[in-house]
Amino acid sequence: METLKTDTAKGIKNWPEIERPRERLIRHGPEILSDAHLLAILLRTGRKKTSAVEIANHLLRQFGGLAGLKQVSIPELCSVNGIGPAKAAQILASLELGRRSLAQPLNRELRALSSRDIYHHYHPLLRDMKRELFKLLLFDGKNRLIKDTTISTGSLSLNIVHPREVFKPAVRESASSVILLHNHPSGDPTPSPEDRELTRRLVKAGRIMGIKVLDHIVIGDGRYFSFADQGLEIHD
Numbered sequence: 001m002e003t004l005k006t007d008t009a010k011g012i013k014n015w016p017e018i019e020r021p022r023e024r025l026i027r028h029g030p031e032i033l034s035d036a037h038l039l040a041i042l043l044r045t046g047r048k049k050t051s052a053v054e055i056a057n058h059l060l061r062q063f064g065g066l067a068g069l070k071q072v073s074i075p076e077l078c079s080v081n082g083i084g085p086a087k088a089a090q091i092l093a094s095l096e097l098g099r100r101s102l103a104q105p106l107n108r109e110l111r112a113l114s115s116r117d118i119y120h121h122y123h124p125l126l127r128d129m130k131r132e133l134f135k136l137l138l139f140d141g142k143n144r145l146i147k148d149t150t151i152s153t154g155s156l157s158l159n160i161v162h163p164r165e166v167f168k169p170a171v172r173e174s175a176s177s178v179i180l181l182h183n184h185p186s187g188d189p190t191p192s193p194e195d196r197e198l199t200r201r202l203v204k205a206g207r208i209m210g211i212k213v214l215d216h217i218v219i220g221d222g223r224y225f226s227f228a229d230q231g232l233e234i235h236d
Contacts, residue, residue: 163205189220
């Protein structure tokens with residue numbers, strides 16, 4: 001990656017045209033730009049005596065690079081001098097687009113989605129999250145994916161993930177079966193005793209309601225755990 005020795009304290013509009021981030025991207029493509037220069041293009045402007053590149057470098061240092069920026073909130077970004085709500089929203093929107101672009105699309109016409117199919121789709125979306133997110137995948141009577149929905153965000157517990165809240169969207173969409181899905185921010189997908197108890201409880205509730213729980217998949221960092229593949233709880 002090319003590195004330029006440019007006085008970042010000067011406004012970018014005062015830089016030689018060939019050294020400005022946007023012009024360099026247009027001429028040579030985005031891959032030659034540093035993270036700070038790409039971020040500066042999103043910011044567009046800096047503040048008095050501070051260029052957009054300098055603000056971008058400050059953001060990357062303060063929050064631990066692009067990976068860290070994925071985890072910050074709008075108020076946290078706005079705490080940085082030179083970043084307002086509009087710029088903060090632009091940053092988070094661009095990072096989320098990048099995250100979603102990595103997710104392999106789920107074939108909604110496929111009659112049977114394997115645990116590996118689901119892992120490859122959701123791993124890029126969930127692997128960097130600092131909190132647990134519990135999702136529900138809904139399937140029709142022909143085992144075709146109807147949609148997915150988020151049930152809760154935060155540490156899972158029997159109180160937070162209540163069967164009533166889990167199966168409400170399944171009833172609303174007339175789903176015949178569901179797959180449970182959540183992530184482990186620690187990166188280790190091994191199910192906890194609470195995960196196993198929650199799975200047993202939801203499988204039992206699904207049987208009573210006539211909605212089959214096909215699997216419960218736990219996403220970790222680079223790997224996953226499938227209750228159905230392991231023959232646990234789902235088939236009890």
